[in-house]
Amino acid sequence: MKSQDETLEEWCRALLQAYKLENVQVDINAVLALAGVAAHSVVRPAAPLTTFIAGFAAGQAAGPGGEVDSASMEAALAVARTLAADYDAEAAGTPGG
DSSP: OOOHHHHHHHHHHHHHHHTTTOOOOOHHHHHHHHHHHHHTTTTTHHHHHHEEEEEHHHHHHOOTTOOOOOOHHHHHHHHHHHHHHHHHHHTTTOOOO
């Protein structure tokens, strides 16, 4: 029986292959961490929405025909992570949000 990590790695490879993105490196743990921040700081359904938009933004940052590199991927994840964390601070009425 496969572990959850093995299943996620296999699923990630299958998705990348289906989209012809085999050369794109995905930090699964970073994506899951971002989903966790969004789910806990905003609302649960914000998790898939946030990760989708962050991935889309990383693709857009590469430009037409460009390759998504780890820097553009991390930058997109960081923006979403910060926004989600700030949203939680604003919703709680705490300063600095």
